[in-house]
Each structure stands twice: as C-alpha cells, then as structure tokens.
Amino acid sequence: MLEESFDRIYTKFKLHFYQAVFSRFQGREASLTSVETFCMEIIRALNEPTINEFASFVNISSPNAAYKVNSLIRKGYLEKVQSPNDRREYHLRPTQKFHDYYNLSSAYVQEVMERVRERFSPSEVALMGQVLEIVGKELMPEVDLKQ
Numbered sequence: 212m213l214e215e216s217f218d219r220i221y222t223k224f225k226l227h228f229y230q231a232v233f234s235r236f237q238g239r240e241a242s243l244t245s246v247e248t249f250c251m252e253i254i255r256a257l258n259e260p261t262i263n264e265f266a267s268f269v270n271i272s273s274p275n276a277a278y279k280v281n282s283l284i285r286k287g288y289l290e291k292v293q294s295p296n297d298r299r300e301y302h303l304r305p306t307q308k309f310h311d312y313y314n315l316s317s318a319y320v321q322e323v324m325e326r327v328r329e330r331f332s333p334s335e336v337a338l339m340g341q342v343l344e345i346v347g348k349e350l351m352p353e354v355d356l357k358q
Contacts, residue, residue, distance in 0.1 A: 227358050242286050243312070250279050251288055251309055256356055257304040259292070290310070 232248065243251065254265055267274035280303060288309040292357035296301040305313070328336055 224319070224323075231319075235327065243283075245284075247279070247283060247288075251283060251305060251313070254289065254303050255305050255313065258356065259304050261300055261302055265303060316334070 232268070250265075250269075253269060254260060257264060257268060262276050262280055263273055266273045267293070269276070278290060280291075282289065288306055290304050290306055291301040293306045294302055327339065331339070
C-alpha cells in the first residue's frame with residue numbers, strides 16, 4: 212500500500228511535468244530535447260556542479276558532458292561561472308530561461324503543497340515534513356545532493 216501510494220504520487224508529478232513540456236512543444240516554445248531536459252534537471256539538483264562532477268554523476272565521459280553543456284549554454288539554459296575559490300574551476304548554473312522553463316514543474320509542487328496545507332492540520336503537515344526530510348536525508352544515501 213505504501214509503495215503503491217508513493218509510486219502514484221511520484222508518477223503524477225512526472226506526468227504533470229511531461230504534459231507541460233509537451234504543451235510547450237505544441238506552441239513551439241520548447242528548445243530542449245528530452246535528454247537536455249534531463250541534463251538540466253540533474254545540473255539543477257546537483258547545485259552548480261563542475262562539468263566533471265556532472266559527468267561523474269551521470270557516468271559519462273568529460274568530453275561527452277562538455278558537449279552537452281556547451282549545447283545548453285548555446286541555447287541559453289546554462290552558464291559557466293568561475294569559482295571564487297579556485298579560478299581555474301567553473302561551475303554550471305542554470306539561467307533564468309531554464310528557471311522559467313522549470314517552473315512548469317515547481318509551480319505544480321507548490322500548488323499541491325498548498326492543497327496539503329488546506330486539507331491537513333498543521334501538526335499533520337509538520338509530521339509529513341519531518342518524514343519527507345528523513346526520507347530525503349537518511350533513507351536515500353545513493354543520491355547525495357549538496358545543499
């Protein structure tokens with residue numbers, strides 16, 4: 212039951228995002244391929260990784276990662292920002308153009324969370340927050356995100 216409920220929620224969030232992405236294709240607004248969309252979601256989640264960190268995470272070669280990154284830079288979804296600590300190092304930062312694109316998904320998350328706050332008591336919402344925090348930090352060690 213728990214697994215089915217979680218899978219249903221996760222699937223609904225994914226499908227909502229895909230609906231929004233495909234509706235952009237209808238209006239010819241989207242310029243990201245599906246692989247580029249996945250790359251951007253990963254880069255966003257990794258919180259300004261270097262090209263090597265991105266390549267390592269997705270298990271591809273650095274030249275392959277650099278090719279994908281350069282394409283995303285040309286399309287205006289990504290920028291390289293020089294590290295203030297090590298001037299030889301550059302970090303990948305999503306641009307406002309990507310954030311506008313990504314808001315297709317995050318706006319829906321906000322909408323659903325507002326519905327949760329309306330439906331459940333403050334103590335139930337707090338408990339849900341605690342449970343999700345523990346799941347994200349302690350029970351999913353295979354994916355380490357720097358925060």
